[in-house]
Amino acid sequence: MHFRKIALATALSLSAAIGVATPAFAQQTVTWWDFLSGGDGVRMKALISQFNEEHPDIQVKGTTLEWGVPFYTKVRTSAAVGQGPDVMTYHLSRLPLGLSEGVLTPITDADLENAGLAKADFFPAAEKAAEGPDGTLYAVPFDIHSIVLYYNKSFLEGSRFLDDQGNLTGIESVGDFEEAMQTAADNGAETPLTYATGDDGGVYRVFYTLLAQQGGTLISDDGEILPGDSTEKAIKAVETMTKWQTEGWQPEQALYEASVALFTSGKSAFQLNGVWEVPTMKDLATAGTLGFEWGAVQVPKLMETQTTWADSHAFAIPVHGKDEMDPEKRKAVMTVIGWMEKHSIAWAEAGHIPAYKPVADSAEYAQMQPNATYATLADSATYDPRNDIAGVASPVYDASINILSPAMHGYLTPEDAIAQMKSELESRMR
Amino acid sequence: MAIIRNKRRHGLVALSLILPFLAIFALVFAYPLYEVVRLSFTDAPLIGEGNWIGLDNYVRLFSDRIFYISIKNNAYFVVLTVIPTTLIAMVIALAVNRLSGRWQALALVLFFTPYVLPVSVVTQIWAWMLDFQFGVLQPVFTFFTGKPVPVFKNPYWVLPSIAVVTIWWTNGFNVLLILAGLRNIPTDLYEAAALDGATRRQLFARITWPLLWPVTALVLTLQLILQLKLFDQVYLLSEGGPFNTSYVLLLMVYREAFQLNHGGYAAAISLILFLLIAVVSVLQYQLLRIGRGKDT
Numbered sequence: 010m011h012f013r014k015i016a017l018a019t020a021l022s023l024s025a026a027i028g029v030a031t032p033a034f035a036q037q038t039v040t041w042w043d044f045l046s047g048g049d050g051v052r053m054k055a056l057i058s059q060f061n062e063e064h065p066d067i068q069v070k071g072t073t074l075e076w077g078v079p080f081y082t083k084v085r086t087s088a089a090v091g092q093g094p095d096v097m098t099y100h101l102s103r104l105p106l107g108l109s110e111g112v113l114t115p116i117t118d119a120d121l122e123n124a125g126l127a128k129a130d131f132f133p134a135a136e137k138a139a140e141g142p143d144g145t146l147y148a149v150p151f152d153i154h155s156i157v158l159y160y161n162k163s164f165l166e167g168s169r170f171l172d173d174q175g176n177l178t179g180i181e182s183v184g185d186f187e188e189a190m191q192t193a194a195d196n197g198a199e200t201p202l203t204y205a206t207g208d209d210g211g212v213y214r215v216f217y218t219l220l221a222q223q224g225g226t227l228i229s230d231d232g233e234i235l236p237g238d239s240t241e242k243a244i245k246a247v248e249t250m251t252k253w254q255t256e257g258w259q260p261e262q263a264l265y266e267a268s269v270a271l272f273t274s275g276k277s278a279f280q281l282n283g284v285w286e287v288p289t290m291k292d293l294a295t296a297g298t299l300g301f302e303w304g305a306v307q308v309p310k311l312m313e314t315q316t317t318w319a320d321s322h323a324f325a326i327p328v329h330g331k332d333e334m335d336p337e338k339r340k341a342v343m344t345v346i347g348w349m350e351k352h353s354i355a356w357a358e359a360g361h362i363p364a365y366k367p368v369a370d371s372a373e374y375a376q377m378q379p380n381a382t383y384a385t386l387a388d389s390a391t392y393d394p395r396n397d398i399a400g401v402a403s404p405v406y407d408a409s410i411n412i413l414s415p416a417m418h419g420y421l422t423p424e425d426a427i428a429q430m431k432s433e434l435e436s437r438m439r
Numbered sequence: 440m441a442i443i444r445n446k447r448r449h450g451l452v453a454l455s456l457i458l459p460f461l462a463i464f465a466l467v468f469a470y471p472l473y474e475v476v477r478l479s480f481t482d483a484p485l486i487g488e489g490n491w492i493g494l495d496n497y498v499r500l501f502s503d504r505i506f507y508i509s510i511k512n513n514a515y516f517v518v519l520t521v522i523p524t525t526l527i528a529m530v531i532a533l534a535v536n537r538l539s540g541r542w543q544a545l546a547l548v549l550f551f552t553p554y555v556l557p558v559s560v561v562t563q564i565w566a567w568m569l570d571f572q573f574g575v576l577q578p579v580f581t582f583f584t585g586k587p588v589p590v591f592k593n594p595y596w597v598l599p600s601i602a603v604v605t606i607w608w609t610n611g612f613n614v615l616l617i618l619a620g621l622r623n624i625p626t627d628l629y630e631a632a633a634l635d636g637a638t639r640r641q642l643f644a645r646i647t648w649p650l651l652w653p654v655t656a657l658v659l660t661l662q663l664i665l666q667l668k669l670f671d672q673v674y675l676l677s678e679g680g681p682f683n684t685s686y687v688l689l690l691m692v693y694r695e696a697f698q699l700n701h702g703g704y705a706a707a708i709s710l711i712l713f714l715l716i717a718v719v720s721v722l723q724y725q726l727l728r729i730g731r732g733k734d735t
Contacts, residue, residue, distance in 0.1 A: 420681060
């Protein structure tokens with residue numbers, strides 16, 4: 010009895026061992042880390058499993074970590090000791106800091122060839138943002154994402170802000186926008202405009218957009234914070250946001266989820282938020298639980314020029330401590346990246362604008378709504394400053410929640426806030 | 440001769456007995472401490488070696504505005520927690536001490552339960568209770584101030600709120616310590632005093648308070664060290680904001696080391712914090728002992 014059990018167990022484990030070893034070719038396991046946990050994360054997981062089905066010789070093992078500081082801290086510490094992933098998602102705004110930390114490996118022309126890609130395949134702005142100062146590529150851009158203006162048509166019906174087709178129109182200045190918010194408030198919108206007023210990202214993106222629309226510079230190329238009249242422009246941006254607060258047009262201390270809920274539950278007429286919430290809206294509309302007609306457009310020209318904050322998700326290969334990555338494995342990783350780029354139409358479903366032009370220019374993408382409507386923003390977008398202290402999970406983001414958000418809520422004057430922000434960022438530069 | 444050899448053997452035996460401790464102490468305390476000191480004189484990143492830059496980190500630290508803000512906030516937090524939590528623990532311990540049997544055990548469990556919770560759970564509970572939009576405690580704020588208060592986003596409320604959370608969380612342990620101290624006071628002292636006609640107030644002032652003092656001094660010192668090391672609650676509840684009104688030294692260490700990759704500078708800050716805690720706690724303990732000496 011005992012003997013039979015043991016024999017059976019041995020046979021089973023033997024066959025299991027053989028089963029693992031059967032593929033004659035060397036199977037590559039690619040460890041993948043990303044920070045995509047929202048509606049876009051679901052789509053990314055679908056892409057990964059589709060890749061795995063199509064490639065028996067390469068298996069991607071994906072792990073989703075927490076967005077922001079936790080992700081980038083983990084990447085840095087694990088890469089330094091050689092325990093990092095084989096490929097990871099990376100914000101291009103974070104690239105300067107990544108380079109100074111030395112966690113990124115250069116993407117060579119041979120690598121690109123293995124992926125079936127070329128530098129010219131990408132939007133120039135995104136490709137440029139993926140390069141180091143010497144022109145070496147350190148990441149492969151995957152998308153361009155930005156904030157857009159979502160609107161709820163039910164609050165604007167009958168006003169001059171909807172055209173015959175029911176599309177948003179007539180917003181060409183802050184004055185127009187404020188009038189539209191007031192109209193929405195008169196039509197019963199509880200908080201006419203929603204964005205994450207109590208979170209770093211929400212505040213930063215709106216602030217940076219308003220600053221960029223005035224032609225202001227947050228950090229100049231030689232590292233000066235708010236040079237010249239940019240200081241006054243920054244103050245004006247904060248003043249504008251403060252006015253929206255004191256008028257009761259935007260929510261008080263709204264955290265990210267709450268700010269989205271205000272719009273999806275029909276309490277807000279406008280939402281300034283990332284394109285990544287497009288799938289949320291689409292899913293709700295498809296399920297029939299939204300209860301109103303919605304649209305999304307590029308952030309209108311509120312100040313002097315039309316531009317919007319933008320950032321890119323990209324793929325990067327971290328260093329592995331002191332070791333070099335096995336060339337076969339690196340080839341496999343580049344295969345994954347190339348495949349993802351060519352299938353990024355599925356990623357566009359998540360709201361993002363593909364950085365890979367053959368997909369962005371495709372007929373299929375042109376049909377996608379509202380994506381195609383706001384895709385023009387890619388040409389006029391303003392990326393984050395190229396500096397160690399800027400980008401996702403950087404001191405600039407910290408200053409937004411630590412200084413700008415309290416200023417909007419009346420704890421500091423806009424002048425004081427900008428002065429504090431300036432001195433704080435200066436002290437973080439070294 | 441035999442005695443000398445014996446002495447030497449005694450020495451060897453003694454050495455071999457303390458060697459495990461010495462080895463572990465050297466490995467997990469002395470060596471890291473030496474490394475922190477060494478790092479603080481370099482411009483090392485978080486991982487890897489840096490260049491020797493002498494006192495530059497310290498020069499920079501002592502002209503860093505955030506450093507002084509952090510020290511001030513650390514001091515304010517100590518004021519908000521150390522003595523209040525000790526007094527509250529004493530009141531609770533005195534009350535619990537009057538209970539007996541099962542009731543005492545039940546009361547102890549109730550007061551000790553929060554201490555068992557991990558900090559992330561504690562901060563989640565309080566973040567929700569005090570949530571600006573949905574918090575169950577917001578009606579209380581509305582009653583007193585007329586409107587809801589986003590406590591962790593308000594410069595005046597943020598540190599007091601974190602202090603309340605901290606006291607709620609850690610008080611159970613202090614109650615246990617003080618209760619142990621109370622049980623150590625011989626009951627015949629109270630009986631004798633009662634026979635002599637001492638009032639309740641006299642019993643407390645003449646017997647309980649002085650005999651409890653060693654434990655009280657210990658609680659105060661432990662609390663001082665613990666509260667100077669404030670980090671988790673701030674990181675989880677307010678991230679140092681709004682505009683640095685809850686920025687503390689350990690948060691500064693974290694930001695410099697893990698966010699900005701300044702390992703050397705972070706080492707300098709943590710060394711200063713270490714010295715600060717060592718000096719302040721030794722001073723406090725000595726002062727408390729002197730104070731006690733005068734009393735008795």
